[in-house]
Every structure is written in structure tokens, then in C-alpha cells.
Amino acid sequence: MKYTVFWGCMIATVEYGYEISVREVFPRLGVELSELGWNACCGYPLMQVNSKVWLYLASRILAEAQRFGRPLFVPCNGCHISLCEAQHLLMERDEMINWVNELLKDEELRFDSGNPVRILHTIEVLHDEIGLEKLKKFVVKPLGFKVACHYGCHILRPTDYPRVDDAESPTKMEAILEAIGAKTSDYPERLECCGAGANVVEPELVARLCGWKLKAVKARGFNAMATSCPACQMNYDAKQDAIMQIMKSSEVSLPVFYLTQLVGLAMGVEPRRLGLDLNKSPVEDLVDL
Amino acid sequence: MGGVIVLKLNETDRLLEKLRESVATLTPSVCYSCARCSSGCVMVEAGCVPHSIIQLFRLGLLNEIERGLWSCCQCLKCDARCPQEARPAMLILALRNLLVAHGSAPPKGYMVMLENVVRYATIQQPQEVMNKDFDFVSRNTLGLPELGKPANMEAFRLNLKKIASNLLEVEEK
Numbered sequence: 311m312k313y314t315v316f317w318g319c320m321i322a323t324v325e326y327g328y329e330i331s332v333r334e335v336f337p338r339l340g341v342e343l344s345e346l347g348w349n350a351c352c353g354y355p356l357m358q359v360n361s362k363v364w365l366y367l368a369s370r371i372l373a374e375a376q377r378f379g380r381p382l383f384v385p386c387n388g389c390h391i392s393l394c395e396a397q398h399l400l401m402e403r404d405e406m407i408n409w410v411n412e413l414l415k416d417e418e419l420r421f422d423s424g425n426p427v428r429i430l431h432t433i434e435v436l437h438d439e440i441g442l443e444k445l446k447k448f449v450v451k452p453l454g455f456k457v458a459c460h461y462g463c464h465i466l467r468p469t470d471y472p473r474v475d476d477a478e479s480p481t482k483m484e485a486i487l488e489a490i491g492a493k494t495s496d497y498p499e500r501l502e503c504c505g506a507g508a509n510v511v512e513p514e515l516v517a518r519l520c521g522w523k524l525k526a527v528k529a530r531g532f533n534a535m536a537t538s539c540p541a542c543q544m545n546y547d548a549k550q551d552a553i554m555q556i557m558k559s560s561e562v563s564l565p566v567f568y569l570t571q572l573v574g575l576a577m578g579v580e581p582r583r584l585g586l587d588l589n590k591s592p593v594e595d596l597v598d599l
Numbered sequence: 600m601g602g603v604i605v606l607k608l609n610e611t612d613r614l615l616e617k618l619r620e621s622v623a624t625l626t627p628s629v630c631y632s633c634a635r636c637s638s639g640c641v642m643v644e645a646g647c648v649p650h651s652i653i654q655l656f657r658l659g660l661l662n663e664i665e666r667g668l669w670s671c672c673q674c675l676k677c678d679a680r681c682p683q684e685a686r687p688a689m690l691i692l693a694l695r696n697l698l699v700a701h702g703s704a705p706p707k708g709y710m711v712m713l714e715n716v717v718r719y720a721t722i723q724q725p726q727e728v729m730n731k732d733f734d735f736v737s738r739n740t741l742g743l744p745e746l747g748k749p750a751n752m753e754a755f756r757l758n759l760k761k762i763a764s765n766l767l768e769v770e771e772k
Contacts (some may be wrong), residue, residue: 319721322738322746324728329743349746350720350755355712358673358695359705362762363713370749413761416754467675477679503641507672510708512645516672519641585741587731599731 311439312342313383313430314375316393318540321386322349325540325548327585331570332385332432334583339440339448343383346374354392355507368396369410372427373419381428383435385570387539390431390474391464397426398471431465431474432538432569437482442489450578452491455533455596457572459483459494460523460546462539463503483569487536490576499526506541514556520545521553524562534565534596536572543568547591566591625693627653630685636677645670649677649687656690668694669706700765713766717759720748 321328336343353367372393375382384390400407401423411420430438436445461483465474475482478501484494502523505516524546527535537543547566554562566589574584581587581597593599636649646667655664668691677687699705712722727735738745749755760767 317746319723323721323723323725326728326736326738326741326743330741333743345744345746347747348720348749350749351712351716351722355722356709356716358692359699359709359713360763360766361692361696363759366758366762367716370755413758416758417749417751463674463676467679469679501676503672503674503676505641505672505674507674508642508645508670511669511706512642512672515642515645515670588728588736589731594731 311340311435312344312380313435314346314378314380315343315383315385316346316352316371316375316389317349318352318384318386318389319349320388320540320544325544327571327588328385328540328543328568330583330585330588331568331574334579335570335574335577336435338577338579339436339445341383341435341440344378344380346371346378348374352386352389352392353396354388357392364392365396365399365406366410366413368392369400369421370414370417370419372397372400373410373414373421375427376422376425381430383430383432385432385538386541387431387462387464388541390429391467393427393429394471394473395468397429401426433461433465433474433482433486436486436569436573442485445486445489445573449490449576451576453487453572453576454491454493456493456495456531457487457567458497458527458530458532458535459487459500460504460535460537460542461501462537462542463501465538466501483536483538486569487572490573492572492576497527497530497532499523504542504545506545509545516545517549517553517556520549521557521559521562524550524553524564524566525557525559528561528564532564534567534593536567536569538569547589550591563592565589565593565596567593625686625689626683627656627685627687627690629683630654630657630681630687631683633682635680635682636685636687639676639680641674641676642667642670642672647671647691649691652694653685653687653690656694661694664694665698665703668698702765705766710766713759713763717756717767720752720755 353364357364466477469477487494505519571584630653632650634650647670671691675688725738727737
């Protein structure tokens with residue numbers, strides 16, 4: 311399994327725990343990652359103010375990825391939807407390809423509609439590519455605790471082009487966690503959004519939204535939450551102290567992990583090699599740092 | 600009704616055509632206000648009520664919409680759950696684009712991100728973060744490789760300024 315990896319902005323500039331754990335865990339599972347020539351914004355947040363800025367930024371990443379001829383591994387949910395949607399749009403509308411390629415000429419890039427990029431998210435790599443049977447063989451320390459899955463909206467929706475899992479009843483993340491010895495179950499708040507898209511306008515409401523979900527997860531007997539998106543992780547993990555202050559409640563205190571950190575732990579990888587000392591939530595309740 | 604923009608229904612249709620240029624799928628006319636979108640929306644509290652945004656748009660009351668418009672977090676739940684595929688989230692996205700194109704200032708956070716992308720190619724530069732030992736660490740101290748900027752930053756910036764000329768000052772030569 312050889313992939314080109316596109317990290318995007320959030321993972322590469324602040325959510326290092328995701329990058330570190332992917333770089334540590336994936337090679338052990340037989341995944342060879344090669345870097346894109348550079349890193350740049352996928353355009354997704356800017357779609358809100360100018361959708362052509364988004365289409366340009368996303369297309370140039372697709373065009374660069376085409377040069378490498380390998381599937382493109384995209385660990386961030388936002389980047390994943392951005393690139394999938396841009397490719398979907400380009401494949402449907404020739405005039406968009408012409409518009410994009412005119413701009414890309416100066417950068418010596420070109421999107422080729424005859425060579426669409428296969429775009430893969432972390433959950434797809436673990437579940438569909440590596441596969442649960444193979445993953446199980448690497449487990450030396452089954453997790454044992456109960457984990458609530460938080461998929462993150464943008465790998466599940468919209469429904470008009472293929473996404474990572476079913477929009478209303480996804481199962482892949484639970485299947486991965488059970489394969490590494492965690493307990494999981496459905497819960498009413500499972501598909502609720504972390505609100506990250508409104509952070510620039512409604513930060514306090516977003517914090518309360520996250521607090522509400524953390525509280526519910528805890529009250530339902532989960533020991534931890536797992537995410538696969540840097541925006542969700544930042545909201546539930548890095549901002550947990552701020553949420554506690556806004557909610558005036560310690561009921562929201564819960565260990566929050568990246569899925570790849572949990573996979574690494576089950577494989578017996580030393581916690582700090584998975585970036586667990588960078589998590590802000592109380593992961594030390596479950597892991598000896 | 601001072602300040603409320605009222606469009607006649609055929610004008611709404613024309614506007615819709617214009618919005619379709621920027622966003623592929625827009626079908627607000629099929630909405631029958633079942634409010635399934637709003638019942639599951641996490642941003643209703645902030646004044647973003649998807650089914651009423653659709654109805655206000657159909658009535659041409661654009662100023663009324665502007666109130667809750669920027670609170671939508673674009674989780675796309677409403678788009679996925681709408682029994683009519685009316686795409687409320689896509690309409691919100693298109694209206695945001697339209698307002699900005701007509702000179703309305705977007706929330707500051709978007710401008711900061713855009714300006715940083717022009718400057719650094721990413722929405723922010725790599726940050727130092729604190730670990731559990733209260734030490735500040737960077738990509739470098741964590742042993743992460745430098746990822747680099749696009750090879751031709753000049754062409755990249757020029758392209759962005761060309762596309763978003765309404766938002767970015769074009770530097771005088």
C-alpha cells in the first residue's frame with residue numbers, strides 16, 4: 311500500500327498528534343507514505359466566502375497528486391470533503407476544468423480528467439485497505455475500555471458522491487475500535503456535529519455544543535471518545551478546559567483520542583511516540599504517559 | 600420594513616440562476632417546510648433556521664436572512680436529511696458567496712484565513728504547542744519534517760488575487 315499524503319493546514323500547523331500517530335502507526339501496518347511536494351490550504355473554509363477560491367485551491371492539490379500516480383491519503387475530514395467535492399464537480403463540468411487549468415498553467419500544474427485521483431481517509435485506509443483481519447494481527451494490548459465514536463460530519467455527508475461510510479448509520483469506526491479490543495456502542499448523540507464550522511462566528515455556542523456532547527458521552531458510560539478529524543479533535547480535546555469554564559462543569563472532562571493514537575496504543579507503541587503528551591484532555595486517566 | 604430587500608418572485612428566480620453559477624445544486628422551490636432540517640440543526644439557537652431561510656429566500660426577503668446566515672456550521676445534516684433534496688446548506692453557502700460578491704464583509708475569521716493563505720499558502724503558520732510537561736514544542740522539536748510551500752508562490756498569489764479581487768487588495772506595481 312503506497313499513498314501520497316496530503317496533511318492540510320490544521321494537522322500540519324497545530325494538531326500534531328494526528329500527524330505523529332499516523333507517521334508512527336501506518337508504516338508498521340505496511341503503509342508507505344510519500345509526501346506531496348508541498349503543503350497548502352485545500353480551500354474548504356474559504357468556500358464560504360468565494361467558492362471559486364476553494365475550487366482553485368482544491369484543484370491544484372488534485373493536479374499535484376496526479377503527478378505521483380498513487381492514491382491520495384487525506385487524514386483531515388475537511389480536506390477530504392474538499393478534494394472529493396472538487397473532483398466531483400470537475401468531472402461533471404468541463405468548463406470548470408478549463409477554468410482551473412487556465413489558472414494552473416502558471417504553476418505548471420494541470421488537472422487531467424482522464425486520471426481521477428483515488429482519495430482515501432484514515433478510516434478507509436484502516437478499514438477498507440488494511441482490513442480488520444490484518445489489523446487484529448498487530449494487536450498486542452487490546453484496549454479494554456469503552457470508546458464513543460465521533461466520525462465528524464464531512465466524511466459522511468453529503469450523499470451525492472461517495473463518502474467514507476453511510477451518512478446515517480456508519481459502522482466502520484466502531485468496527486476498527488472493536489478489532490483493537492475496545493468496547494463501543496451506538497448512542498443518541500453519535501452523529502452530532504462539533505460545530506467547528508461556526509467557530510469563527512459563534513465560539514461560545516460551539517463550546518457549549520461540544521460540552522453537551524462530552525457530557526452525554528460521559529453520562530452514557532463511555533471512558534473516552536475517538537475522532538478522526540483535526541477540527542473535531544481540537545474542539546473536544548484542545549478546548550476542553552475552555553468548555554469546562556463556559557459550562558461551569560467538570561462533567562465534560564473526558565479523554566479524547568485520535569483513532570490512530572488508539573490503534574497505536576493497541577499495537578503496543580509507546581504513548582509519547584503517538585503524540586499523546588500533546589492531547590489536552592485527561593488521556594493520562596487511561597494511558598501511562 | 601425599512602431596509603428590508605424585497606424581490607418579486609421572478610427576481611428570486613433570476614437570483615437563483617445567478618447563485619447556480621457558483622454552486623452546483625440548488626433547488627429551494629421543492630421545499631414544503633416540513634422543518635426536518637431545522638429540527639436537527641445545531642445552530643438554530645444562533646438564529647440559523649434552515650427551513651425559514653429557504654422560505655425567506657423564496658419570498659425575496661434577503662435582509663431577513665442575513666441575520667442567521669453566518670452562524671451555520673455547514674455540517675450538511677440538513678442537506679442529507681431533507682426528504683425533498685432542497686439543499687438548505689447549499690443555499691446558505693451560495694447566499695454567503697453572493698453577499699460577499701456584492702461587497703458585504705464576511706466575518707473577520709474568514710479574512711484572516713484568506714490573507715494567511717495568500718501569505719503562507721496555509722490558513723496559519725505552524726504553531727508552538729504545549730505538551731503535558733508544560734514545554735512548548737514545534738514541528739522541529741517533535742521531529743516532524745518541514746512541509747514547504749508551493750514552488751511558485753508568486754503565481755499562486757497572483758491567481759488568488761485574480762479570483763478574489765473583491766476581497767484582496769491588488770498591490771500597485
